[in-house]
Amino acid sequence: MLGDDRYPGPPPPYPHDPGLDFCYDSACPPHGQLPWSDQSPSGDREMRDDHISFMRTVKAFREYIKYAMSSREARLASFNKFNNEYREVLCIDLEATFGKYAKCIEANSEFFECICDASKGLFDAYWPNGTTVTPEEVPPPTPLDIDKVFSTLRQFVRDWSAEGAAERDAVYKPMLQTLEEHFPDVSRRSGVQILVPGAGLCRLVVELALRGFSAQGNEFSYHMLIAAHYIQNHVVAPGQHTIFPYVDNTCNLVERDHQFVELNIPDLCASEEVGRRSQQPYSFGELSMVAGDFTEVYAKGSQLKKWNAVVTCFFIDTAHNIVEYIKILYNLLVPGGIWVNCGPLLYHFAGNAEGDSIELSLSEVLTVAMRFGFVVRRDPILIDTTYTNNYRSMKQLLYRCAFFVLQRPPVDTREAA
Amino acid sequence: MLGDDRYPGPPPPYPHDPGLDFCYDSACPPHGQLPWSDQSPSGDREMRDDHISFMRTVKAFREYIKYAMSSREARLASFNKFNNEYREVLCIDLEATFGKYAKCIEANSEFFECICDASKGLFDAYWPNGTTVTPEEVPPPTPLDIDKVFSTLRQFVRDWSAEGAAERDAVYKPMLQTLEEHFPDVSRRSGVQILVPGAGLCRLVVELALRGFSAQGNEFSYHMLIAAHYIQNHVVAPGQHTIFPYVDNTCNLVERDHQFVELNIPDLCASEEVGRRSQQPYSFGELSMVAGDFTEVYAKGSQLKKWNAVVTCFFIDTAHNIVEYIKILYNLLVPGGIWVNCGPLLYHFAGNAEGDSIELSLSEVLTVAMRFGFVVRRDPILIDTTYTNNYRSMKQLLYRCAFFVLQRPPVDTREAA
16 A cells, blocks of 8 residues: 555665664655555646645755855945045955855755755655656746745754754753653654654654654645755764854854854764664654645544644744634544644734734633543643754844643543544 | 024924924935035936825825725735624624724724824925925835835834833833943033934934934935824824724734734824923923935035944944945044944845845954954843734834944044945
């Protein structure tokens, strides 16, 4: 059955640890289609659209260097218009500074090239029959595609660098502790199925597997899927890559050097950990990744009462309709299963002309959850934290994340559907 | 001389305190033109453009209600698409909630109407010969014009409400203390000329006048000029207006009530304070307001060595070229005069395709200032604060503001120009 196909990991550039048992579930390609089971003309068209989206994202990663260099050029051009008086007072060695600036962009681009090289394996896993889309048919990346490439670099800091530890600890730690306390018997955790919607670059999913849980990440964004695939399946050693995540930010600097901060990623190499854990009393948990829209993939009958826990971190506000999300979350859980949440309520579609957006307050989210049948295991608290933040900057975006734990009653048999 | 014309304050709706001695300097209409002294065809055209900009801004304030109501409609429409199941779990009384929502918008709109009604006096002060522009010729407000109306409401919270006191105190207090300590003799403060570029809604300027200083605000934005004119010259009592500054924000609410927070403004009535201070040993300082672009108005020869202090709060990053700003600031000061700064380094034109943007780090700003001749009176510290922030929200934007005091050397005779 196609739905159980597992993506065995791609060929080199980086060899695989033979013990690597986390992989991609290719049952649901990213935008919710099952293209190879639907060969109707409209199915063909949708599949082609998905191919093009994937390839356009890869193109955006490859074109990072072009856009980053062009911003650099514009900044340099402003300085180059200086008259002599301004030149004399300027304390910046433009050649040295903008030379360094270019080198940092090149280093980031090399990292993105590795991600792009590895993306073919992921494409083949989603669409084993290949594609009829030729490279010439792939349109240029949209400005949003390019923006997301820049922000993906910051996501790597958050999820896969030592510098991101404080940010991760603020929200991942209380969530992981909750799950460890709720499922204290380590030897039985491989039987505990935990779902992480909006898994992003997958650090939380890996942390769950490190603790012995069977964890599945779900993600919609091709940027995240392609980048997460690389960091999990292709990186073979901690600190293998050097990135300069803040090189594109020239505002709110206290010191010029803060633009050129150098970070080595990942701080933890997933494949290495798999080997290490195999010598311990419990092994690395099973890890899978499902691409696609949460409401399409997890509202399916096959998903009902399948999960012991669902962990949502900076996720629930990605909903067009949060009431629908809450209903799906309820139905996913086995009776007695828990929903652990930590995040703000940004509501990504608020004010968006395309499509609806339902914006509930935190209190209303909890009330709706209780009306669907949830009971409160842990009252909400607000945890202050940043998100892909440069702590050196004079501008800090702080979220007061709602952390709460709800439970589907152990004896509950109803379905919200 | 036109440059010394003072705007005596408009007629009712609100009567003036006869002791009111702060007023508008109409020497420089907002966009730097001196229209009535330049009757060339291009000068006429530029003057007409200025008139249209002014009138378009007034139109934007008047059309707030249309745009706010339309956002409300879109939000309600999303809820109205709910099926029965969702309706049953929804804990919001839609009629009551959206009824309240409409009432709050109407109250905000009434406040804006008062501002618009008073704007005619300001227009007449800038252009005493009136205009040939007919209302029909004024184009619809741009989306940016409308956005600024929404943010002006939040600016009122910052500058003129009790709720804004904490935010103001964080940055205004250290700046005011510095000036009070530097000019300790209250009886002589009326001779101390202080300039506040980027005065916005002018609370800082009024606070300086309250302490006896002779203070001048400078502002470019018609939104700020029109709104500041009203709050200073037309409001007769504290708490005269009730506004609902957060009604348009439905994201990151902990409680629904936070959307409907009701504030009374102003917390301090400038005209009342003028009367009160007249019975004290020192009176309310002279207060004036100059409309126009900082680099155009204050690079003039008539401004050289005219000011005992310049106070920049969330201002220096409005520069296209911060090096030019620093040079102008130096030249404005009398030898021994001080520059007091508090703010981040956002650089409003960064990444803007139109026009240059020079983005220096804090260290570089200070080095450039010293190369122009400034000496450090007080080393920079970083003060954490918000800006037009709703403290109840789950999203908090925090600035680490650079607070420093520089001085033009007392025996310095050079000019950076």
